[in-house]
Amino acid sequence: MLRPADYLPWSLSALVFVCLLCFTFLHHDSQARFQRLMEEATAKCLQARTSEYEQVVGAWRRAAQRVAREQEATLNQSKELVRDLMSLKEGRLVPSSSTPLPAVPSSAAGLSAERVETCFQKVWSQIDQFESMMKIERRFATLWLAKQILLRGLRGDFIEAGVANGGGACMIQSLLSCVGDRRDFYLADSWQGLPTPSKTSFSKEPSQFRGGEFYVPFARFVKEWEGWERNWTREGFEWPRLNGGTAKVLKGEFQATLPRLRDENVSLSYVKCDGDMYSSTFECVQFLYPRLECGGYIYFDDYHEFGECQRAVKDYLTQTNQQDVAEDMFSVRQGFGLGVYDRTLTKAKYEAVFWRKECERKEAGRRREGRRRQVSAEVGERSGKERQRSSRGQVP
Structure with missing residues (x-):
């Protein structure tokens, strides 16, 4: 007849086997999750880079078209x-x-x-x-x-x-x-x-x-x-x-x-x-x-x-x-x-x-430059007034 002490090695072996199964399962699951996260991050990165590339290419194409029209x-x-x-x-x-x-x-x-x-x-x-x-x-x-x-x-x-x-x-x-x-x-x-x-x-x-x-x-x-x-x-x-x-x-x-x-x-x-x-x-x-x-x-x-x-x-x-x-x-x-x-x-x-x-193109360019300077002057004047208000508000 087997004594209780005889069951101990078998119990320990079974416990170790169960632990190994759990570790293997958890390790495989973490690897899958990590791989999934990496794929998602890579996709987002590629999407961002593609969007940035498309913006750069679009700006370049618009500039090239503008130059082509001006030199036609x-x-x-x-x-x-x-x-x-x-x-x-x-x-x-x-x-x-x-x-x-x-x-x-x-x-x-x-x-x-x-x-x-x-x-x-x-x-x-x-x-x-x-x-x-x-x-x-x-x-x-x-x-x-x-x-x-x-x-x-x-x-x-x-x-x-x-x-x-x-x-x-x-x-x-x-x-x-x-x-x-x-x-x-x-x-x-x-x-x-x-x-x-x-x-x-x-x-x-x-x-x-x-x-x-x-x-x-x-x-x-x-x-x-x-x-x-x-x-x-x-x-x-x-x-x-x-x-x-x-x-x-x-x-x-x-x-x-x-x-x-x-x-x-x-x-x-x-x-x-x-x-x-x-x-x-x-x-x-x-x-x-x-x-x-x-x-x-x-x-x-x-x-x-x-x-x-x-x-x-x-x-x-x-x-x-x-x-x-x-x-x-x-x-x-x-x-x-x-x-x-x-x-x-x-x-x-x-x-x-x-x-x-060429008068029309040059005149249009001068008008655009005049408008740009006018807007810059207005923005500068507005910023100056805002700074004056802020400085007055800080005085006790």
Whole structure:
């Protein structure tokens, strides 16, 4: 017969076995719970990161769409330039000078795109006959700008500040005479060479030029102008006499002659600044850019060739708070490269720059900035009043 003491080992074994079963069950349950908690935490973390990522991507997409809308006009203009350049390289912009022209319309407002394009090609076919210091790429750019102004129906006058021997001016006037456009064309130059450089409050560096440099006598310009007058009148086109019609000579230094356009309230659609040095370039943009109508073009022939010219343009834009104009610049590159101004390329690859005056977008930006400043001022004033009330409330 078994004694009670004999049951003790069996009882202990059973108890240990039960404890092991309980521990195994509890351990497995805690592992499952821990795994469940980790999965939930991971899911929440991924959800939060996904939401944050979607917000960042959404903001980036909205910003990209806004920039694309703002640059749409510039990109369209670049496409027009590329089309013209491809036609030029393929030889389709150099027809025979005897190409028949449509009848001259009664007014410039009635110009047809066909006539403007035909006259553009006719003038371009004679490009080597114009006596000019301008390189061929720059001649094409200025002639293309004049064509765009005619196609867009802009009514402002033309001005060339820095005429020299007049080949570039005769080229532009040839296009105007060919299409029958009778707007005023201002020709500004001293015909005494560059003025004597002087340090101004704007130019902090000495000039690289000497007084009298690039001297061209006035008689040489008159000879060039009258030579083209004979050529075009022989073909039955009108050509204005100097100071006897729409060709208006402004002889003298820019600071003395260009303010006349402001005094006479002249509206411009084409401005060519070819003053080379700092003072001449600054005076050109200072007096003429405010006269440029919305949609008109301003062109700087020496922007990348002479550092003084570029510095004068940047100084003017900075002083007038128009630095965003740089985003609209088109560059004239060597080898007939025309396109959006790329500041990452080297200086040696560029010839000149131009841009179209955009008024609506700039005015909207100025209005937004004005509203922002007004709101900031109101918030600052309100905060100041609240601080005054709080300080008075703390006084016993």
